[in-house]
Amino acid sequence: MSATILLLIRLAMAIALYGFLGWAIWILWRDIKRQDELMASRRIPGLKLLRQVEVGEVSHEFSKPELVVGRDQTCDLILDEKTVSAEHARFSYHHGNWWVEDLQSRNGTLLNLESLSTSAVVVSGDQLQLGQVIIRVEISESDSPGVVDDSKG
Numbered sequence: 001m002s003a004t005i006l007l008l009i010r011l012a013m014a015i016a017l018y019g020f021l022g023w024a025i026w027i028l029w030r031d032i033k034r035q036d037e038l039m040a041s042r043r044i045p046g047l048k049l050l051r052q053v054e055v056g057e058v059s060h061e062f063s064k065p066e067l068v069v070g071r072d073q074t075c076d077l078i079l080d081e082k083t084v085s086a087e088h089a090r091f092s093y094h095h096g097n098w099w100v101e102d103l104q105s106r107n108g109t110l111l112n113l114e115s116l117s118t119s120a121v122v123v124s125g126d127q128l129q130l131g132q133v134i135i136r137v138e139i140s141e142s143d144s145p146g147v148v149d150d151s152k153g
C-alpha cells in the first residue's frame with residue numbers, strides 16, 4: 001500500500017512540476033508578445049528640416065530613424081551647395097531624442113552658432129549651419145509614414 005501512495009505522490013509532483021513549467025512558459029510568451037506590441041506601437045517623431053532660400057523656406061520632412069545630409073546623390077537630403085560636403089551631417093533618432101553629428105565635413109557644422117564637435121541632441125527651433133546653408137529643425141509630435149519632400153516658395 002505504501003508503494004501505491006508513493007506512486008501517487010510522484011505522479012502528483014510530476015503533474016505539478018509540468019503545470020508550473022507550462023504556466024511559466026505561458027507567462028514568458030505573453031510578456032514577449034506584449035513587448036512586441038509595445039515596440040511596434042512606438043513611433044519615431046517626424047523630423048522637419050526647413051532650409052532657408054532667397055524666397056522663403058523649403059521644407060523636407062522625414063520619419064525614418066537615420067538620415068544623411070550632404071551634396072552626394074545618395075544622401076537623404078541633397079543640398080546642391082559647394083560649401084556642403086558630400087556627406088556633411090547625420091541625423092539619428094535614439095534614446096528618445098533626435099541627434100545630429102558632423103561627418104568630418106570640410107566646412108564644419110554649427111548648431112545654434114556653436115561648432116559641432118560631437119553628437120548633440122536637437123530640439124524644435126534649433127538652427128544648423130552646414131557650410132553656407134542654414135537649416136531650422138522642427139520635430140513633430142505626430143508621426144507620418146515615409147519621407148515627404150514638399151517645396152514651399
